[in-house]
Amino acid sequence: MTIETDIGQVEFPAYGDYESDCPARLAVDIFGNSWLTVIVYTLRDGPLRPVELRRAIGGISQKMLTQTLRRMERMGLLERRRYAEAPPRVEYALTPAGIDLLTPIFALGAWADTHGDAVRAALYGDPGD
């Protein structure tokens, strides 16, 4: 199926019924956690230490960061690397599954570039920045 969108003509693969038990539903559940998405995006250029992650993201509590990192590691999106230095150094890196999540994340970003101001204005009466 080819659909004409504001950001070009897009070829969509034919999926089964998303509505019942399609894999896309899992993806939606994943994106329901905003911090997860922000963390994947923040690690796009390579591994970071927890303190660097927290500084880059801004506005995330230590507790929320730790919880989200643990869940993402369990999901196989992140790899925790511990280096036996003194003091020990810990870094988080995207796995291949985590790297592949960058594709829909950037597609969301492109959508927001095109429509974000209008949606914000409609929701909050704010023309955007």
Next chain:
Amino acid sequence: MTIETDIGQVEFPAYGDYESDCPARLAVDIFGNSWLTVIVYTLRDGPLRPVELRRAIGGISQKMLTQTLRRMERMGLLERRRYAEAPPRVEYALTPAGIDLLTPIFALGAWADTHGDAVRAALYGDPGD
């Protein structure tokens, strides 16, 4: 920036700092509402009446459907069309902004096709269906 992913080589536009106040953050907020995403997907082939939407989606309460449709209409993702018939007929259709949301939604679907089983297995100990 070009990134090699399991679903091909992807060219990413250069964005500003997502971490602070980038439009992508709004998109993440939008995808935080799973029903919104499911509704956009379900309307991909054209307008539907509320009863048809509810049947196609499955597992959504009337109250949740109504609330989500109202919010999406306010956001400018949906258009409510009321036909002066007896009884009056109401349909919901995607606006151009809603249609463009199909692009990231299908990117999520492609990701889930590739990685969904592994993530499900990691999270729930279930090899998928």
